[in-house]
Amino acid sequence: MGRFSVTYWLGAADEPEARTRALDIALEQTVEIPRDTVPAGYVEDEILGRLEKIEPAGTERGGFLAEISYSDDDMGGDFLQLLNIVFGNSSIKANIRVEDIRLSEGILSLCAGPRFGLPGLRERTGVDNGPILMSAIKPVGLSASELGRLAHDFALGGMDLVKDDHGLVDQRTAPFSDRLKACVDGVNEANARTGGRAAYVPNITGPAMQIFDRAWMAKEQGAGGVMVAPALAGYDVTRALAADPEFGLPIVSHPTFSGANMITPTTGFSHRFYFGLLQRLMGVDAVVYPNFGGRFGFTLKECQSIVEGCQMEFGGYKPIVPAPGGGMTFERVPEMRAAYGDRVMYLVGGALIREKANLVEASKRLVAAVRGDA
Amino acid sequence: MGRFSVTYWLGAADEPEARTRALDIALEQTVEIPRDTVPAGYVEDEILGRLEKIEPAGTERGGFLAEISYSDDDMGGDFLQLLNIVFGNSSIKANIRVEDIRLSEGILSLCAGPRFGLPGLRERTGVDNGPILMSAIKPVGLSASELGRLAHDFALGGMDLVKDDHGLVDQRTAPFSDRLKACVDGVNEANARTGGRAAYVPNITGPAMQIFDRAWMAKEQGAGGVMVAPALAGYDVTRALAADPEFGLPIVSHPTFSGANMITPTTGFSHRFYFGLLQRLMGVDAVVYPNFGGRFGFTLKECQSIVEGCQMEFGGYKPIVPAPGGGMTFERVPEMRAAYGDRVMYLVGGALIREKANLVEASKRLVAAVRGDA
Numbered sequence: 001m002g003r004f005s006v007t008y009w010l011g012a013a014d015e016p017e018a019r020t021r022a023l024d025i026a027l028e029q030t031v032e033i034p035r036d037t038v039p040a041g042y043v044e045d046e047i048l049g050r051l052e053k054i055e056p057a058g059t060e061r062g063g064f065l066a067e068i069s070y071s072d073d074d075m076g077g078d079f080l081q082l083l084n085i086v087f088g089n090s091s092i093k094a095n096i097r098v099e100d101i102r103l104s105e106g107i108l109s110l111c112a113g114p115r116f117g118l119p120g121l122r123e124r125t126g127v128d129n130g131p132i133l134m135s136a137i138k139p140v141g142l143s144a145s146e147l148g149r150l151a152h153d154f155a156l157g158g159m160d161l162v163k164d165d166h167g168l169v170d171q172r173t174a175p176f177s178d179r180l181k182a183c184v185d186g187v188n189e190a191n192a193r194t195g196g197r198a199a200y201v202p203n204i205t206g207p208a209m210q211i212f213d214r215a216w217m218a219k220e221q222g223a224g225g226v227m228v229a230p231a232l233a234g235y236d237v238t239r240a241l242a243a244d245p246e247f248g249l250p251i252v253s254h255p256t257f258s259g260a261n262m263i264t265p266t267t268g269f270s271h272r273f274y275f276g277l278l279q280r281l282m283g284v285d286a287v288v289y290p291n292f293g294g295r296f297g298f299t300l301k302e303c304q305s306i307v308e309g310c311q312m313e314f315g316g317y318k319p320i321v322p323a324p325g326g327g328m329t330f331e332r333v334p335e336m337r338a339a340y341g342d343r344v345m346y347l348v349g350g351a352l353i354r355e356k357a358n359l360v361e362a363s364k365r366l367v368a369a370v371r372g373d374a
Numbered sequence: 375m376g377r378f379s380v381t382y383w384l385g386a387a388d389e390p391e392a393r394t395r396a397l398d399i400a401l402e403q404t405v406e407i408p409r410d411t412v413p414a415g416y417v418e419d420e421i422l423g424r425l426e427k428i429e430p431a432g433t434e435r436g437g438f439l440a441e442i443s444y445s446d447d448d449m450g451g452d453f454l455q456l457l458n459i460v461f462g463n464s465s466i467k468a469n470i471r472v473e474d475i476r477l478s479e480g481i482l483s484l485c486a487g488p489r490f491g492l493p494g495l496r497e498r499t500g501v502d503n504g505p506i507l508m509s510a511i512k513p514v515g516l517s518a519s520e521l522g523r524l525a526h527d528f529a530l531g532g533m534d535l536v537k538d539d540h541g542l543v544d545q546r547t548a549p550f551s552d553r554l555k556a557c558v559d560g561v562n563e564a565n566a567r568t569g570g571r572a573a574y575v576p577n578i579t580g581p582a583m584q585i586f587d588r589a590w591m592a593k594e595q596g597a598g599g600v601m602v603a604p605a606l607a608g609y610d611v612t613r614a615l616a617a618d619p620e621f622g623l624p625i626v627s628h629p630t631f632s633g634a635n636m637i638t639p640t641t642g643f644s645h646r647f648y649f650g651l652l653q654r655l656m657g658v659d660a661v662v663y664p665n666f667g668g669r670f671g672f673t674l675k676e677c678q679s680i681v682e683g684c685q686m687e688f689g690g691y692k693p694i695v696p697a698p699g700g701g702m703t704f705e706r707v708p709e710m711r712a713a714y715g716d717r718v719m720y721l722v723g724g725a726l727i728r729e730k731a732n733l734v735e736a737s738k739r740l741v742a743a744v745r746g747d748a
Contacts, residue, residue, distance in 0.1 A: 028669070032539060033724040042547075074514055074536070077543035079581055080606040084630055088603075089700070090668050093632030135581035139405035140448050142416035155616035156415075165406060167458060171450035173416075205454055208610035209586065232454040234608025236582035256458055259465030260634035260642040268634040271429060296466050326463070350407040 001048065004104035005069035009057055009094030013268055018064035022051050025096070026068050029085050035292040048070045049085075061265075065099065074104025075302060077109060079236045080280075091268070098269045101277060103315040105151020112243040116250045117318025118311070120347075124224070124250065125160040126197050130371045133158070134252075134286075135200075135363065136325060136349040137183065138165035144174040148182025150359065154352070155190035155198035157363020161286075162187060163227050164203035166254045176202070176214060182268050184222045199224020199251055205233045215241055216367075218249070225250035227311050230282060231258035244287070252323070253284040271302040276309015279320060286321040286345055291336070294327025307343055321345045333369045346370050375420065378478035379443035380460050383431055385469030385640055392438035396425050399470070400442050403459050404522035420445045423459075435639075439473065446480025453484060453610045453655075472643045475651060477689040481657025486617040490624045490659040491692030492685070495719075497536040498598070498624065500571050504716050504745045506659075507532070508575075508626075508697060509737065510723040511557065512539035518548040524733065527727070529564035529572035531737020532729055535660075536561060537601050538577035539723070540628045550576070550588060553618040558596045573598020577627055579607045589615055592623070599624035604656065616657025626697070627658040637671075650683015653694060660695040665710070668701025674713060681717055697721045707743045718742070720744050 008025065012018035018021055023035075026049030032036055038044045074195070077081045087098050101107075116124065137150040147168070154162045163181070170176040183200045193196055204214040204226045211233055216332040218226050226249055228238050237249050261268040262275075269278070271289075279287045285309065290296030292303045303324060311319035324336070325347030336346065348366060356360030384398065386392035397409075400423030405412050412418045427441040449456045461472050475481075490498065499506055511524040521542070528536045536557070544550040557574045565572055577590040577598045585607055592600050600623055602612050612625050629649070635642040635650075641650070645663075653661045661684065664670030666677045677698060685693035698710070699721030710720065722740060729736035 024669070030517070030541070033513055033540065033727045035725065037728045037730070038513070039515070043513055047513065049513035073545060073547070074541070076543050078543045078580055080541045080581070080603070081541065083606055084579075084603070088540065088606075088630035088632075089633075089664075090669075091631050092629060092637065092664055093633065094637055094671055133446070133559060139407055139412070139417055139421065141405070141413070141421035165408065166462065167404065167448070167455065169450050169452040169455045171455075173447070197548050205458075206452055206610075207454070208608055208614045212583065229454070229458070232457055234610055235606055236580075237608070240582045255466060256462035257461075257465050259461075259467065260637070263466065263468055264633070264638055267637050270716055290463075290466055295398070296463075297468055350411065353407045354411045356411070 001356060002072040002104035002106050003069040004072065004107050005067050005102040006098060006210055007065055007067045007098040009063055009099050010066055011063045015054065015064065018066065019051070019054055021192035022054055022066035022068060024158065025049065025066070025090050026051055028089050030070060030074055032089070047074050055284070057200040065251050070174050072104050074107055075110070079111055079239050082107065082110065083235055084154060087269070097264050098272065098273050102246060107281070108282055108315055110279045111239060112283060113280055113317035114283055114320050115242050117320045119318060121250060121285060121321055122198065124197065126191045127160055132321065132345040132372060133160045133367055134158045134161040134163055134345050134347045135352055136163050136165050136347065137355065138349060139166070140165065140171060141166045141173055144178035144182040147174055147179055148186040151183040151200055152165065152186030152190050152362055153359035155187045156194060157195065157360040158196070158367040159198060159363055161199050161201055161225065163201040166203055166227065166256050168203050177217065180218060180221050188222070201225040201227050203227045205238070211237055215247065219247060223249065225252055227252040227254055229254040229256045231261070232256065235282065238282040238284050250285040251283060253282070253287045255289055270305065271298070272305040272309035275306040275322070277314060279310070280314060280317045284320060286323050288323045288325050289325040291328060296326050296370045304339065307340065311343060323347045325349065330366060330369060337370070337372070376446040376478035376480050377443040378446065378481050379426055379441050379476040379710040380472060381439055381462070382528050383437055383471040383473050385437045385442055389428065389438065391723050392440065393425070393428055396428055396440035396442060399423065399440070399464050400425055402463050404444060406463070417545065421448050446478050449480055449484070451484055452530070453613050455479065455594045456484070457609055461643070470641050471640060474647065481655070482689055485613060485655045486657060487654055487691035488657055488659045488694050489616050489622065491694045493692060495659060495695055498571065498573065502535055503564040506534045506719040507741055508535040508537055508719050508721045509533045509726055510537050510539050510721065512542070512723060512727065514539065514541045514545060515547055518552035518556040521548055521553055522560040523643055525574055526560030526564050527559040527733040528737055529561045530568060532737065532741040533572060533737050535573050535575050535599065537575040537626060540577055540579070540601065540603055540630050543579050543580050550580070551591065552625060554592060559673065562596070575599040575601050577601045579603045586610055589621065593621060597623065597624055601626040601628055602627040603630045606630065607637070609656065612656040612658050616664060625657060625660040627653055627656070627661045629663055642681065645672070646679040646683035649680040649696070651688060653684070654688060654691045658694060660697050662697045662721060663696035664698050664700040665702060667706070670700050680714065681714065685717060695719045699723065704740060704743060711746070
C-alpha cells in the first residue's frame with residue numbers, strides 16, 4: 001500500500017533528542033503502544049509510523065524537521081482518521097508543529113479536493129482578472145428582510161459574493177429558511193438590474209443532524225455557495241460536500257473556534273498548512289483568515305505563507321482563494337494590493353456596514369478601489 | 375430573554391487596557407461590526423455582549439478576569455453558535471483564555487447534559503464504590519477477531535469498560551461492523567463466565583455522514599457506550615446523541631486533535647473548562663484526558679482542576695467521570711490513588727497490552743491494585 005508523510009517541526013536541544021521525540025511520534029500517532037510490544041509483521045512493517053528523515057530546521061528558527069511516513073492502510077479511507085494520524089494525540093504536546101504533508105495514492109483517492117477553487121470561482125463570478133470581492137451581512141439581531149436588503153445592496157454595489165456573518169444560524173430574528181429566501185431574492189433582484197452574477201453564501205454551520213439538510217436547502221433555494229466552520233462543525237463536512245457532484249456549490253471555510261490551532265509558533269499547525277494545504281484536502285474553495293495588521297495578530301509573512309499554501313502545486317489540486325478579513329478598511333486597499341496582488345478575495349464587512357445609508361455607493365467605491373479602475 | 379456569561383482571563387498591562395480588550399471581545403463575539411455602527415434598540419440592548427465585571431486575576435498569574443454576558447437570543451438554540459459566542463473569533467487572539475461560564479435558561483434548555491455521568495456509570499457497571507476501570511483494544515492492524523479476543527480477555531480480567539483505540543475506524547483489517555460484532559460477542563462471552571457487566575465502547579468518529587449511523591449500529595448490536603472525538607467530528611455530535619432518549623448509551627469523549635485548545639496558559643481554554651464544564655454541556659459521561667507525569671505535559675494541578683470541572687456543582691448537571699490516560703503503568707497506581715481517590719476512571723492501555731500473553735491475569739492484578747483489595 002501507499003504511504004503518505006508528514007513533516008513536523010520539533011523543538012529539541014540536539015539531534016539525538018529530536019530523533020527520540022520523532023520516534024515517539026511515530027508510535028503515538030499509529031499504534032500507541034510501547035515500541036517493544038508492537039507485533040512483528042504487518043503492524044510493525046506497515047502500520048507503525050516510519051521516520052524517513054530528520055534534519056536541523058535552520059539557524060533562524062532552531063529545532064529540527066522530522067519527516068514521518070504513515071500507511072494508507074492505517075488511514076482506512078477516513079478523512080478524520082487521516083487528521084488523527086497527522087496530529088491526533090501529538091497535538092496535545094508542546095514543541096511540535098505540523099509543517100507539511102507529502103500525499104499518497106490513498107489521500108488522492110479519498111480527497112477529491114476543491115471542485116471550483118480559484119478558476120471555478122472566476123468562472124462563476126465572471127471576474128476573469130483581478131481580485132474577487134466578498135462582503136458579509138450582519139449583525140445578528142437584524143430581521144431576515146433587513147439582511148436580505150443588505151445582501152441586495154451589496155450585490156447591486158458590485159460585490160461578487162455576499163456571505164452570512166458566521167454568527168447567523170437559526171435565531172428567531174432571522175430563521176435560516178427565511179434568511180435564505182430573503183437573501184437569495186435580494187441578490188437575484190440586484191443581478192436582474194446589473195446583469196451581474198453575484199451569489200449569496202449562507203452559513204450552514206449548525207446542529208450536527210441538520211448541517212447537510214441546510215446545505216441542500218441552500219442549493220435548492222438558489223444560493224451560490226455555502227459557508228462552514230470546520231473547527232465547530234467537524235473536519236469532514238466540507239470534504240463530503242465537495243465530493244458530491246450532485247451538490248456542486250462552492251464552499252467557503254470560516255476560521256471561528258480554530259484559533260488555538262495556529263496561534264503559537266511552537267504548537268499546532270503552520271499557517272500555510274492549516275489555512276492552505278488542509279483546506280484544499282477538505283475540498284474548500286475559498287478560505288477566510290485574519291488579515292495582517294487588522295484585529296488579529298497574524299504577520300504579513302504568515303499571511304503570505306497562507307497564500308502559498310492555497311496556491312502552490314499540491315497533488316494536482318486546484319488552487320483556492322485566500323480571503324483575508326478582519327478589520328479591512330478602504331484605507332488599507334493599497335497596502336493589501338501590494339501584499340497580495342490579484343490572488344486573493346477581499347472580504348469586507350464592518351467597513352461597509354458603517355456606510356449603511358449608502359451601501360450601494362460604498363460597495364461600488366470599494367470594488368473600484370480594489371480592482372484598480374477607480 | 376436570559377443571558378449567560380463567560381469569564382475570560384486577559385493578559386493586559388493595566389485595567390484600562392484590559393477594559394478596552396474586554397469591550398472589543400464583547401463586540402467581536404456578537405455583532406462583529408465597529409461599536410459606533412451597532413444599531414440602537416434590540417441589537418445594542420440585547421445582542422451586543424455586555425461587560426459585567428472586570429478585576430485583577432490575582433498576583434500569582436497576573437492579568438485580569440473579565441465577565442461578559444451574552445443573550446440567549448444570539449445563541450438561537452444552537453450549540454455550535456453557543457461555542458461561537460463563547461470563543462469563536464477570539465480564539466484566534468493571544469493573551470485571552472476562557473475560564474468559566476455562568477449558565478442561562480437558554481443553555482439549560484438547549485443542553486440536556488450527561489444522561490449517565492458518574493452515578494449512571496456506577497449503576498451500569500455495578501461498581502458502587504472505588505474507581506471504574508477502562509482499557510483500550512489496539513493497535514490498528516490487528517484483525518477483528520484478534521481485537522475481539524483482547525476485548526474478551528479484558529472483560530474476563532475484570533475491566534468495566536473496554537474501548538476502541540481512537541485510531542480504530544473502518545480499516546480493512548478490522549472493518550467497523552466486523553469489529554463491533556467480534557468485540558460485543560467477546561465481552562458478552564466473558565460476562566457470561568464472570569456474571570459481570572463489562573461493556574464494549576466502539577469509536578464512532580468517522581465520515582460526517584456516517585457518524586450517527588455508526589452510533590445506532592453500536593446501540594443495536596449491543597455495545598455498552600460509544601466514543602467520539604469532538605475536535606475531529608464536531609462539537610454538536612455528543613450533545614445530539616445525549617439528548618436522544620431512544621439512543622440512551624453512555625458517551626466517552628476522546629481528546630485527539632484538541633490539543634492546541636489548552637496547551638498554552640495564555641490561549642484557548644482552561645483545562646477545567648475544556649475537559650470539565652464543556653464536556654458536561656456536550657452531554658459526555660466520561661472524558662479521556664492526558665494524565666500528569668505520563669507522555670503529555672499536564673501538571674497534577676491541571677489534572678485536579680479537570681476533576682473539579684467534571685464534578686463541581688454546575689447547573690444541576692450530573693457529575694461526569696474524568697478518565698486520565700496516556701502512559702499509565704502498574705507502578706503509578708499508588709500515586710494516582712493518592713491524587714484522584716475514587717473519583718476517576720482509570721484508563722490503562724499500553725501497560726496491559728504489554729502483558730498480552732497473560733492479559734486476563736494482568737487485568738485482574740490491575741483491578742485489584744486500583745480497587746485496593748490486592
